[in-house]
Amino acid sequence: MADPQLPSRNKRIVTIFGSSRPLPGSPEYEEAFLLGKKLSAAGISVCTGGYRGIMEGVSKGAHESGAQIIGVTTAIFSSAPNEYVNVQVHTTSLYERLSRLVDLADGFIALKGGTGTLVELSLAWELMNKNIIARKPFFCVTDFWKPVIEHLNKELSFEGLESCTKYIRIASNASETADAMIEALKGAV
Numbered sequence: 243m244a245d246p247q248l249p250s251r252n253k254r255i256v257t258i259f260g261s262s263r264p265l266p267g268s269p270e271y272e273e274a275f276l277l278g279k280k281l282s283a284a285g286i287s288v289c290t291g292g293y294r295g296i297m298e299g300v301s302k303g304a305h306e307s308g309a310q311i312i313g314v315t316t317a318i319f320s321s322a323p324n325e326y327v328n329v330q331v332h333t334t335s336l337y338e339r340l341s342r343l344v345d346l347a348d349g350f351i352a353l354k355g356g357t358g359t360l361v362e363l364s365l366a367w368e369l370m371n372k373n374i375i376a377r378k379p380f381f382c383v384t385d386f387w388k389p390v391i392e393h394l395n396k397e398l399s400f401e402g403l404e405s406c407t408k409y410i411r412i413a414s415n416a417s418e419t420a421d422a423m424i425e426a427l428k429g430a431v
Contacts, residue, residue, distance in 0.1 A: 260296025260353035271299040278303030280420035292323040301326035349379040379426035
């Protein structure tokens with residue numbers, strides 16, 4: 243059964259992964275803010291882990307455009323969701339949280355982050371790679387994740403498999419990423 247607070251399935255949702263550490267005013271926070279603002283101005287709902295840092299920046303930017311902002315939180319963290327989240331999906335475990343972040347998305351964007359963001363990026367990519375979920379647009383902002391993607395491509399080549407870049411594309415900034423995601427989701431329902 244669908245959660246009544248979530249957007250209907252004719253409304254697009256983009257899940258954005260990123261660090262909880264950047265503070266307001268930092269380049270990473272401001273990049274996230276711009277991304278959230280541009281996506282929501284195009285009528286796209288945003289979904290994040292719901293806490294601080296990049297998640298808050300995305301949420302704040304989307305809030306300024308009046309979008310639905312989904313925060314997927316978990317009981318294992320004692321933090322409250324950021325003030326811009328207007329739909330909270332509360333999960334009981336990290337595994338459930340990861341699953342919801344992926345399941346809700348029509349597309350994915352990864353900004354700078356640490357091991358948690360790496361897990362999210364890897365999970366979404368692997369589920370598409372194994373055809374467990376449909377292929378969805380996936381962008382990494384800036385060259386931050388480029389070494390990881392290059393390493394994955396070397397590993398895949400070693401195993402005789404196709405490049406992961408058919409799933410993950412790198413964009414140079416938030417504005418370019420938002421435009422590419424909006425274009426990728428056009429007409430998809």
